[in-house]
Amino acid sequence: MDEKLALHGGTPVRNQPFGPSHDFGDEEIAALTEVVRSGSIGKGSRVAQFERAFAAKHGVKHAIAINSGTSAMHLCVAAVNPDPGDEIIVTPWTSGGSIIGALLHNCVPVFADIDDTYTLDPKDVEAKITPRTRAIIAVHLFGNPCNMAALREIANRHKIFLLEDCCQAHFAEYQGQVVGTMGDINGFSFGGKHLSAGMGGAVLTNHEGLWERAILFGDTGLPRANGPYAGRPYANYFLAPNYRINDLIGAVLLTQLAKVDGYIAKKIYAAEQIQAQVADLEEITPQRVRSGDRHTYWVLGFTLATDRLTCNAWEFANALNKEGIPAGGPYIGSSKEGPLYRNPFLAEPNMYGHSRFPFDYGRDKPIDYRLVECPNGEALMQRGFNIQMHPSMDDEDIADIVHAIRKVTLHYRQRVHNGHTS
Ligand SMILES: Cc1ncc(COP(=O)(O)O)c(C=O)c1O
Structure with missing residues (x-):
């Protein structure tokens, strides 16, 4: 029965709810109070300290703290400096935040199918490569690492970038190697996952050139003290948004990193x-x-x-x-609004005003996401x-x-x- x-x-x-998702308490209050009492709550020593600690915990050279996972993935794409219409291969079973930056950068997402790990199937990634492919985004869905050896081999052979989206997968490991250390440049969200300040994100990379472009991109392309363009005349050196965070977020991230x-x-x-x-x-x-x-x-x-x-x-x-x-x-x-290619932002063909850009850029026929299918994942x-x-x-x-x-x-x-x- x-x-x-x-x-x-x-x-x-x-009948009773589950406990909290994070332990926010006296340490966070003390850390925040210290920042407020310092009289300086902008981007400062706490953010820098967090960046050093987060990079060191991963054994990576550079971390850039930023205001969201969506921004972090935008920095990763911007660092690669793609041309309009360049293709980026990605799973359709992920947050829109994995590709919003790529779209704002006038790139074209190309969707590859997944397997029962709920992450990219390398065979389908290989099948989706074209002369316009610029990067693969490996999304470690729910916290489960992608097949990084296979994706790395594909990326190297085709001379394209491999980017990791670690937003859901903090400190997950592929065959003993922590995520965020295997791609060329890799993004995290701190908006509510394992490490959280209720908002925020970060980028990790060992690559000097990618770090240089990414850190400038998150900060309107300005030459800051100790940054890569320090000493240059004050100017916006390329088109870039302001995705900075401040020391209040930095202070919470530092206390949470210990937990x-x-x-x-x-x-x-x-x-x-x-x-x-x-x-x-x-x-x-x-x-x-x-x-x-x-x-x-x-x-x-x-x-x-x-x-x-x-x-x-x-x-x-x-x-x-x-x-x-x-x-x-x-x-x-769901079959209706489910995979990203069924979401209105892609399935309705006009992205900017009434234009089909960038889906028609340099193509005889614009890409029509309504026709895309990934049968295994569906x-x-x-x-x-x-x-x-x-x-x-x-x-x-x-x-x-x-x-x-x-x-x-x-x-x-x-x-x-x-x-x-x-
Ligand atoms: C896989 C993935 N990528 C990107 C993002 C975007 O992160 P954020 O919400 O911090 O902008 C999320 C957020 O849920 C995510 O799960």
Whole structure:
């Protein structure tokens, strides 16, 4: 007998909310007070200190702190200095923030399919390369690293840049190497993931030329003291926005940086416990993690065998929510507005005013994103549900999540009666 779902008037598994996603407290108050009392809250010593600490923690030469992950990914593209109409290969199952900078830079996203790691399938990346390809963006979705060896090999062979989008994957590791250190220049978001100040982002690179262009790009192309153009006459040297952050954000990031390893250990513990405890449910399969990789579980994602259930992924997630477990349905996975190429900003053909630019630039026919398809990802991601991992999740919370997943799965499990399913 399965339990009556809360959705149908049964008792919910859980009534109280989960704990906080971050530990903001006395240290942050003290650090912020110090900055305010200093009388100088602009970009200053705290931001510089954070940049040094973040770079050192990754063993990378340069970090640039910036105001969002979207801006960080814009810096990565701007650093490469592409020409209008240049192509950038990327997964369509990611935040718009992965490509907004590329579009503002008049580049053309080219979408490659994913596999059951929910990250780029290198074979399809290879198939999407053209003479206009300038870079690949490797998005480590939910915290799961891309196949970096394969993507690096492709990038080197075609002499194009490899950029990492680590916004969801702080301190994840591909075969023992931390993300953000394998691409040529790589972006992070601090808007609410593992390391967070409620806003912010960063770029990491070992490459002097890319660092130089990126740091100037985030700061309106001005020659600042100690920057790459220090000493030059005051002027805007190329077209660039102001994406700077200030020392209040820098101070919070510094205190949080000391806590982030603890957050990650707890997220991994919770995610691995949940996966182990639902492993007997054949209708749900977790996002595949390559052996030897470290997933840092901003989100724990599963795929449903909907052919063996009497519900779709949205109904499944809704039933979990009614049980008191905040769960999301398909992550940008609906067939309508799902993958980025179905989002109105791409699917409606006019991006700037009434023009088709940059999708027609140097092309006989403009690119029409309504015609794009990535069949594996579409089949996979519309069957997804996901749960955000919090460092505060203890064994009782984990037990509730497992109980709810089991309850909902058993309820919707198809039963076979005399050869007929119900
Ligand atoms: C993969 C990915 N890239 C980029 C971004 C953009 O980051 P932000 O929201 O800080 O602009 C996000 C944010 O959710 C993200 O998940």
